[in-house]
Amino acid sequence: MDKQSAIYTAFLKELETHKGIIYKISYSFCKTKADCQDLTQEIIIKLWQSFGTYRSFSKTSTWIYRVSLNTAISFYRKEKTRNRIITTTHDSLLQLAEAAPAANRETDEKIAYLHQFLLALKEMDRALMILYLEGKALKEIAEIMGISPTNVSTKINRIKVVLKERFSKLNF
Incomplete structure (x- = not known):
């Protein structure tokens, strides 16, 4: 295996190990599924671009959090300045919660509100x-x-x- 293939394989391994971090941050910063997918893709690109310069000064998860959060904040600011119209609202999250069993509805509703409050x-x-x-x-x-x-x-x-x-x- 050549050096570039080894780097690519190591990157994919780290990505698979820590993909939950990336998805969690994307979901927390985006209001629509499309934006979430775009942000996830942007984070992966930024991680790949900086993977060669990452030196194990901190845990890999810490580095991934830092890159992901910085990318998400930049992404959010770009979206905010474009005054993009967001069509997915809290009401659509509540509609999804309505489909859940009655016992879970209150919890789902609280989670939807927490997500809304975090976005604010x-x-x-x-x-x-x-x-x-x-x-x-x-x-x-x-x-x-x-x-x-x-x-x-x-x-x-x-x-x-x-x-x-x-x-x-x-x-x-």
């Missing part, structure tokens, strides 16, 4: 919450985001207060 956050706050909801440690979030663990903790607590307030208005 600023890009960096959304990135923090994605990592937090993923169960990442403050230190790892800080490393991925390039801020101090104390700053991560403060920001997450503030965002939680805002989200709690929004949920309290829904009468669940």
Whole structure:
């Protein structure tokens, strides 16, 4: 196997191992399925472009999070400046929830609202919450985001207060 094939094989292995990170970030930053697919593709391209320069200074998952989040934030900002009309709304997510069994509807509805609330956050706050909801440690979030663990903790607590307030208005 030549060097280029070995690099390509290693990249595909890492991509397969960490594809959940990419899908999660894409879903969290996009309102439509098409945008989600476009962002996923953009993230994979950025990962491939920077794969040759990645040096194992941090865990591979940390590097993938960082590249994915930076790509998602840039993608989101581009979409925002184009004033693109978004046709998929929270109502369509609720329609999908209606098809679920009654016991799961309330949970699905809460998840749909959480997704809507996350989409309303600023890009960096959304990135923090994605990592937090993923169960990442403050230190790892800080490393991925390039801020101090104390700053991560403060920001997450503030965002939680805002989200709690929004949920309290829904009468669940």
